[in-house]
Amino acid sequence: DQQVKQNSPSLSVQEGRISILNCDYTNSMFDYFLWYKKYPAEGPTFLISISSIKDKNEDGRFTVFLNKSAKHLSLHIVPSQPGDSAVYFCAASEGSGTYKYIFGTGTRLKVLA
């Protein structure tokens, strides 16, 4: 059973607009969440993370929001740029010292120039 779900396989957004990528999880023990970006033929690269003690974390154009009651997190990219076109994965773990990171199936973002 998929513990981390990304229900939108793809998303297209105009350059300069906001991109919102969503992720849902089922395991209430998850308390640390991460977003990764992946270009073709490359390994995933870390973007931003959030601990369950927070509900928002910002890093430049990237903001992650966490709604624990809904078991939902989202990644906002503002403004979107063509270089942001990639596959985005969300991941969850049970916090510091935990070995396992469970990933979603990914959302392919295409930013249109």
Added chain:
Amino acid sequence: DAGITQSPRHKVTETGTPVTLRCHQTENHRYMYWYRQDPGHGLRLIHYSYGVKDTDKGEVSDGYSVSRSKTEDFLLTLESATSSQTSVYFCAISQPGEPTSGNTIYFGEGSWLTVV
């Protein structure tokens, strides 16, 4: 970039042959992982290691074994490769963080394996 090297980067092998993928890190991170990426499945954990000689199974461990004899090296072995193991394999590393800060996991560039 995290110092993670995977080898080989590309391999074509025949069904039934053994295959070993190597992951080498220069970061002295405690945890190492092997993931596979397949369309529609995202990244799935095969095996992971929490120290030298300490390993455990992930979500999709059947048909795979691992070994970690040194901190810096983590080997993934397909004892008898099957076509269902055609995939892209990613090694990853992480290090224990402060409480509430969690760990960030860093990935290698990937190894493309085709089983024919």
